[in-house]
Amino acid sequence: MSRTPIIAANWKMNMGPKEAGAFLSAFKxxxxxxxxxxxxxxxxxxxxxxxxxxxxxxxxxxxxGAQDVSDHDNxxxxxxxxxxxxxxxxxxxxxxxxxxxxxYHGETNAYINxxxxxxxxxxxxxxxxxxxxxxxxxxxxxxEILRSQVxxxxxxxxxxxxxxxxxxxxxxxxxxxxxxxxAADAQAAHAFIRSVVEKAFGADAAAAxxxxxxxxxxxxxxxELMACPDIDGALxxxxxxxxxxxxxxxxxxxx
Ligand code: 13P
Numbered sequence: 001m002s003r004t005p006i007i008a009a010n011w012k013m014n015m016g017p018k019e020a021g022a023f024l025s026a027f028k029x030x031x032x033x034x035x036x037x038x039x040x041x042x043x044x045x046x047x048x049x050x051x052x053x054x055x056x057x058x059x060x061x062x063x064x065g066a067q068d069v070s071d072h073d074n075x076x077x078x079x080x081x082x083x084x085x086x087x088x089x090x091x092x093x094x095x096x097x098x099x100x101x102x103x104y105h106g107e108t109n110a111y112i113n114x115x116x117x118x119x120x121x122x123x124x125x126x127x128x129x130x131x132x133x134x135x136x137x138x139x140x141x142x143x144e145i146l147r148s149q150v151x152x153x154x155x156x157x158x159x160x161x162x163x164x165x166x167x168x169x170x171x172x173x174x175x176x177x178x179x180x181x182x183a184a185d186a187q188a189a190h191a192f193i194r195s196v197v198e199k200a201f202g203a204d205a206a207a208a209x210x211x212x213x214x215x216x217x218x219x220x221x222x223x224e225l226m227a228c229p230d231i232d233g234a235l236x237x238x239x240x241x242x243x244x245x246x247x248x249x250x251x252x253x254x255x
Contacts, residue, residue, distance in 0.1 A: 003210050005226060005233035005253040006166055008041040008065060008127060009240030010095060010214075015044055017051035024055040026243035033061035037255035038233070041065050041093055042240075043127075046081055053090035065093030065127065068101060071114035083122035094119050095235075097153060098129045099172045109152035116153065120161050127166045127235065128153055129214070130193070134173035143192055150196045159201040163208035168235040169193055174215025176237060183224045186213050190230035219248035226253045 015023065032040060043065040044052050052064055070080035086094060096119065097112035112128070119126040130149035132142050146169075154162055169189055174181050181189070190211045198206035213225050214235035225231055233253055240246040 003208065003232045004037065004039050006039040006041060006210055006212060007233050007246075007250045007253050008043055008093070008095075008168075008212065008235050009246050010043045010067065010098070010235055010237050011045060011048070011241065012067070012100070012237060013045060014241055015048055017048050020044055020048045020052050021055055023241075023243050024052065027062075027247065030243060030247035032247055032250055033059065035250055035254040038250055038253045039063065040250055043067055043093070043095055049086075049089050049091065063092045064090050065095055065125075066091050067095050067098070069094045069096065069115055069119055069124070071111065071118055073118075083118050083124055086124060087122060091124060093125045093127055093166075095127045095129060095168075097149075099131055099170060099175060103172075109149055110155075112153050113155050116165070117156070120157070120165070125165060127168050127212070129168045129170050129235070131168075131170040131172050131175075131215070137171070137173065142189065146189065146193055147196050150193060151200055154197075154200065157201070159205040162197060162201045162205040166210045166212060166233075167193060167197075168212040168214050170214035170235060176216070178216050180216040180218075180221050180225070181213070183221075183228055186225060187228035187230055190228065194230055217249060219245050219252065222249040222252035 041063040066086045070082050074082055096115045101107045116126045132145045136145050171181050193211055194206050197209055210232035212233040212235045213231050217234040217236045218239040236249055
């Protein structure tokens with residue numbers, strides 16, 4: 001089965017509406033609508049999303065995602081943003097369970113599972129982030145951690161739902177550190193994640209689900225990572241803050 005790679009820019013807490021406008025002007029100059037065979041997504045802070053949607057002006061070659069979503073529909077949840085609100089401002093994707101949310105906001109697999117279910121019910125594509133810390137890797141717990149993140153985070157989903165979502169494997173020790181996992185290590189982790197999906201949801205879901213790599217992806221290492229059979233794109237932080245380097249990573253994944 002051939003899977004369309006997906007390259008997403010996670011801007012994290014960077015890029016207000018004005019800065020995003022400048023980014024998008026530069027990005028348009030890269031003419032990436034011509035770059036086929038790769039899905040492109042930008043994931044701005046909530047307040048920047050309307051400006052991005054307006055600047056895209058209906059151009060569907062760049063999708064829009066949010067960085068988080070509430071596990072509730074509406075009501076007294078101060079500071080939260082619902083799936084309906086994300087749809088209203090033009091999102092098609094939502095990142096859930098990023099390691100920074102797990103680390104700084106105590107998000108657990110069970111809690112993230114509720115968000116994934118809300119996103120799917122609303123028709124948003126979840127980008128579900130998983131990955132081990134250096135401590136866990138060095139203690140030989142890589143597979144145990146990835147297995148529990150996949151099984152608990154996706155618990156209760158149908159095979160069809162799993163087939164349509166995106167998993168982002170982001171080893172925590174590679175995020176923002178300049179230390180990328182080697183292509184061989186990343187491929188091994190991705191193959192393992194796919195095997196866990198296969199056991200839980202069957203061969204069709206495992207063959208269809210896209211698994212992105214994230215963690216210090218840059219133009220210089222993107223092509224090698226994207227050439228791995230189980231790596232279906234990238235979730236890019238720092239290198240996606242500049243239009244030219246984000247564009248170079250997209251080209252590395254395109255045909
Ligand atoms: P960096 O690309 O800056 O390492 O960030 C990766 C990441 O966390 C994307 O979600």
